[in-house]
Amino acid sequence: MNNQSPTGSNEFVSAKLKLMEERCRKNRLSLTVQRRAILENLSSRTDHPTADQIYASIQDRITGVSRTTVYRVLETFVQLGLAQKISNPEAKARFDADTSKHHHASCLVCEKVIDIDARQLPDIDLGSVDLGGFKVFDCSVVAVGLCSDCSSMDTAYRSIKFN
Amino acid sequence: MNNQSPTGSNEFVSAKLKLMEERCRKNRLSLTVQRRAILENLSSRTDHPTADQIYASIQDRITGVSRTTVYRVLETFVQLGLAQKISNPEAKARFDADTSKHHHASCLVCEKVIDIDARQLPDIDLGSVDLGGFKVFDCSVVAVGLCSDCSSMDTAYRSIKFN
DNA sequence: TAATATTTGCAATAAGGTGTCAAAAATGAA
DNA sequence: TTCATTTTTGACACCTTATTGCAAATATTA
Numbered sequence: 001m002n003n004q005s006p007t008g009s010n011e012f013v014s015a016k017l018k019l020m021e022e023r024c025r026k027n028r029l030s031l032t033v034q035r036r037a038i039l040e041n042l043s044s045r046t047d048h049p050t051a052d053q054i055y056a057s058i059q060d061r062i063t064g065v066s067r068t069t070v071y072r073v074l075e076t077f078v079q080l081g082l083a084q085k086i087s088n089p090e091a092k093a094r095f096d097a098d099t100s101k102h103h104h105a106s107c108l109v110c111e112k113v114i115d116i117d118a119r120q121l122p123d124i125d126l127g128s129v130d131l132g133g134f135k136v137f138d139c140s141v142v143a144v145g146l147c148s149d150c151s152s153m154d155t156a157y158r159s160i161k162f163n
Numbered sequence: 164m165n166n167q168s169p170t171g172s173n174e175f176v177s178a179k180l181k182l183m184e185e186r187c188r189k190n191r192l193s194l195t196v197q198r199r200a201i202l203e204n205l206s207s208r209t210d211h212p213t214a215d216q217i218y219a220s221i222q223d224r225i226t227g228v229s230r231t232t233v234y235r236v237l238e239t240f241v242q243l244g245l246a247q248k249i250s251n252p253e254a255k256a257r258f259d260a261d262t263s264k265h266h267h268a269s270c271l272v273c274e275k276v277i278d279i280d281a282r283q284l285p286d287i288d289l290g291s292v293d294l295g296g297f298k299v300f301d302c303s304v305v306a307v308g309l310c311s312d313c314s315s316m317d318t319a320y321r322s323i324k325f326n
Numbered sequence: 327t328a329a330t331a332t333t334t335g336c337a338a339t340a341a342g343g344t345g346t347c348a349a350a351a352a353t354g355a356a
Numbered sequence: 357t358t359c360a361t362t363t364t365t366g367a368c369a370c371c372t373t374a375t376t377g378c379a380a381a382t383a384t385t386a
Contacts, residue, residue, distance in 0.1 A: 026324040030332055030383045052373070066335045071374060073333095079323055087269070087305040089248040091256045091342065092373060105297045106250070120292045122285070124304055129283045133311025134268045141287055142250040142305050148296025160242055161189040193352045193363055215342070229366045234343060236364095254373065255342060 007098040007115075008046045016043040016082065016097055023080045034065045038073045042083060043097035048104070048113040050092050087142050088113060103140045107147035114147065170261040170278075171209045179206040179245065179260055186243045197228045201236045205246060206260035211267070211276040213255050250305050251276060266303045270310035277310065 006012040020039050024031050041058050042049065049057075055070040074095055077083040086094050088106045094113060103116035126136050145151075169175040183202050187194050204221050205212065212220075218233040237258055240246040249257050251269045257276060266279035289299050308314075 023323075023325065026326070028332085028384085032333065032383070034334070050373080068336080068375085069334060081323070081325060085252040087250040087252045087307070089250045089256070091254055093252070093254045105294060105299065105302075107297070108300070114295065114297060116289075116292060116294065121287065121289075124284065124287075126279075126284075126306060129279060131268060131279065131306075132277065133314065134270070134277060134306070135309045135311075135314045136268065136306045137271070137308040139268075139304055139306035141302055143289060143294075143297070143299045143302035144250070145300040146298045148298075151296065151298045160186075160244070162186065162244060163189070191353090191363085195352075195364065197365070213342080227366095231344085231367080232365055 007096075008044055012097075013040055013043045020077075020080070020082055023082065027080070029076070029080075033063070034069050035073050035076075037065055038070060039077065039082065039097070042074075042077075042095055046115070048086055048094045048096050050094055054095070084138070086113065087140070089142075089144055101140070103142070105143040105145065105147075107150055108144055109146060109150040112147050112149075116141065116143070170259075171207055175260075176203055176206045183240075183243070183245055186245065190243070192239070192243075196226070197232050198236050198239075200228055201233060202240065202245065202260070205237075205240075205258055209278070211249055211257045211259050213257055217258070247301070249276065250303070252305075252307055264303070266305070268306040268308065268310075270313055271307055272309060272313040275310050275312075279304065279306070 016039060017036060020035065021031060023029075024035070037058055038054060041054050047053075051071050051074055052067070054074070055065070055067045058065050058070070059067075074083065074093075077095075078085055081099060083095050083097050084099050086096050086104055088094055088104070089108075090106070090111055098115070101118040103118060103121065104113050105116055106113045121141065124139055124141070126139055179202060180199060183198065184194060186192075187198070200221050201217060204217050210216075214234050214237055215230070217237070218228070218230050221228050221233075222230075237246065237256075240258075240260075241248055244262060246258050246260050247262050249259050249267055251257055251267070252271075253269070253274055261278070264281045266281060266284065267276050268279055269276045284304065287302055287304070289302055
């Protein structure tokens with residue numbers, strides 16, 4: 001793993017749950033078992049899951065959690081700053097409980113998304129860039145290519161002739 | 164516009180069409196009116212449209228082009244290196260006929276995606292970064308925030324309390 | 327513990343995208 | 357040009373991802 005972020009560790013998960021309780025109380029949002037379960041699941045994984053992937057791994061718990069709720073709760077987490085939707089070239093939303101500055105690499109074959117530690121790259125300074133009035137909340141690097149597993153499969157990824 | 168890329172100009176469109184003819188011939192792909200119409204539409208716009216947006220703007224032409232074809236042809240263009248899918252936090256694919264190195268800013272409200280000229284930022288060098296075997300084909304910066312139109316609307320974008 | 331406010335789950339529906347297959351169009355050889 | 361072959365298209369069904377309305381259930385607050 002090239003990822004130094006604490007995402008996935010037990011400490012990270014419990015700190016995240018604590019932060020959720022705080023933010024929910026401050027914003028008059030209920031502390032439900034569903035919200036706890038979803039945040040616990042998301043923050044214990046490092047694979048940047050989609051809503052349905054989270055749903056799949058939680059639904060077999062006692063009582064279960066509905067798919068609709070997973071979608072809604074994840075949206076709430078993004079609003080609360082507890083999670084972020086990460087930019088990727090696929091047509092689906094991917095979530096990350098690590099909201100600290102870091103970057104991502106997205107595999108074109110298996111769609112795996114791995115973290116790139118922000119400390120390994122110089123800061124991206126958009127301060128002096130002309131963005132025509134665009135107000136930046138966040139910015140990061142997205143690399144696309146083949147993960148180690150997929151590139152080692154030695155598949156001829158493209159047989160297209162360019163010249 | 165903060166975009167110096169030629170995307171959208173007449174010269175860009177005709178050069179792109181010429182390139183398509185070349186690549187299609189080299190790869191034994193047919194030169195169809197549908198492919199021409201779709202590439203012409205995509206390369207003449209600067210708004211990074213979705214497949215359905217392209218479909219909507221060409222279906223009223225003589226004969227028309229089916230939705231399925233638009234989806235399929237865009238995929239072909241990506242394979243041929245004539246277009247790219249750009250990374251964004253929404254759950255849909257957005258296409259760009261400008262395959263040169265540049266970056267994007269994505270508005271959280273209206274979903275507009277604008278270009279950021281690569282020359283305004285230092286190169287991102289992933290050469291010395293530990294990616295655990297990930298093979299990078301391409302990489303770019305994605306900024307998320309509010310475009311000038313949406314931020315000037317003075318809408319309280321979030322009323323969430325963080326502390 | 328009761329009243330109130332919020333959230334959930336279900337069901338329906340929208341939106342984005344893919345697979346199949348016969349018909350149509352493009353290509354290449356004669 | 358014409359014909360046989362190959363490729364592509366369009367129609368349609370269907371899948372996946374995501375959203376909405378509303379009654380029932382749960383959480384919060386007094």
